[in-house]
Amino acid sequence: MLTRSFCRRVVFQPRLLALYISPSTTQHYHTSSYRHYTTTTSSPSTSQNIHNPQSAMSEEAKYELLYWPGLPGRGEFVRLALEASKTPYKDTTNSDRSKVPTLVSLIRPSADSKDPPNLCPPILRTPSGLLISQTPNILLYLGDHLSIAPKNDDKYLVHQYALTALDLTNEAHNVHHPVAHMSYYADQKSEAFTASREFRRDRIPKFFGHFDKIVKYNAGKHAGTKYLVGENITYADTTVWQAVDGVTYAFPKRVKELKESGEYDALFKWWEGVKGEEWMVGYVESGRRLKYGDGIFRYYEELDVDE
Numbered sequence: 296m297l298t299r300s301f302c303r304r305v306v307f308q309p310r311l312l313a314l315y316i317s318p319s320t321t322q323h324y325h326t327s328s329y330r331h332y333t334t335t336t337s338s339p340s341t342s343q344n345i346h347n348p349q350s351a352m353s354e355e356a357k358y359e360l361l362y363w364p365g366l367p368g369r370g371e372f373v374r375l376a377l378e379a380s381k382t383p384y385k386d387t388t389n390s391d392r393s394k395v396p397t398l399v400s401l402i403r404p405s406a407d408s409k410d411p412p413n414l415c416p417p418i419l420r421t422p423s424g425l426l427i428s429q430t431p432n433i434l435l436y437l438g439d440h441l442s443i444a445p446k447n448d449d450k451y452l453v454h455q456y457a458l459t460a461l462d463l464t465n466e467a468h469n470v471h472h473p474v475a476h477m478s479y480y481a482d483q484k485s486e487a488f489t490a491s492r493e494f495r496r497d498r499i500p501k502f503f504g505h506f507d508k509i510v511k512y513n514a515g516k517h518a519g520t521k522y523l524v525g526e527n528i529t530y531a532d533t534t535v536w537q538a539v540d541g542v543t544y545a546f547p548k549r550v551k552e553l554k555e556s557g558e559y560d561a562l563f564k565w566w567e568g569v570k571g572e573e574w575m576v577g578y579v580e581s582g583r584r585l586k587y588g589d590g591i592f593r594y595y596e597e598l599d600v601d602e
């Protein structure tokens with residue numbers, strides 16, 4: 296099983312990259328992920344087993360997402376913003392594994408490359424040909440260009456909430472890689488266990504409590520709204536939603552406890568509401584939503600144990 300901080304390792308190891316592109320390796324990767332997936336109780340829910348390489352969304356696509364294929368990762372924050380705004384896009388490496396070298400050429404550009412250097416994916420190519428990376432930067436761009444963020448000062452709230460969800464995402468990643476990003480999980484298991492105790496005990500409740508307050512705050516300002524900012528869906532909703540979904544996948548027991556405490560009812564109700572939105576249901580049914588694996592959000596039974 297590949298348990299190292301996988302995407303980073305791929306970047307630096309050409310042999311692994313070749314393996315990664317091969318369908319047999321991909322199958323192995325999916326199989327191990329599926330085992331993790333089925334052991335969870337509370338649903339991860341919406342992830343699907345098979346990615347549809349020829350998605351309808353890629354027709355007429357003017358946006359192109361470049362990300363490591365076969366797992367949601369940080370690419371999912373971009374996908375969800377595009378999906379929620381019903382924007383056709385091409386998920387290049389998932390449509391065609393042989394395009395992974397294209398992605399690698401963007402993060403290891405040749406001296407004569409016309410593109411600006413990007414450190415790592417996700418990377419978005421926009422309709423105007425702009426090539427940008429850094430997840431919150433991509434979301435900011437999409438907020439400006441699509442119906443996924445307000446144009447007034449509320450856009451700063453949207454970005455603030457999305458950044459907070461991405462902070463949670465980074466913390467969730469650092470639980471299984473607390474010492475070194477390029478090393479195997481197996482080589483930092485005891486530190487990961489220590490990190491998981493604090494994450495479970497303090498950090499998940501702190502973030503979930505904060506998101507719960509956001510739901511209530513916006514409901515207080517806009518009676519009947521189903522969203523985090525204003526009365527329309529924004530990338531704050533999609534980004535917080537994905538962070539909560541990922542943490543639920545990685546720490547199902549802890550999230551179940553929090554749910555049953557009744558202290559986060561507003562958050563979980565909001566989360567269910569977004570999950571049931573027509574665009575989300577369509578996205579999941581399309582097969583474009585990838586299942587979790589050895590990415591940012593990972594399920595290790597030994598990291599989700601009671602005190």
Ligand SMILES: N[C@@H](CCC(=O)N[C@@H](CS)C(=O)NCC(=O)O)C(=O)O
Binds near residue numbers: 416417431
């Ligand atoms: N801050 C960046 C982090 C991007 C990142 O860590 N990308 C991972 C994949 S999720 C990667 O490929 N990292 C390679 C590396 O850090 O060398 C963002 O939010 O987009």
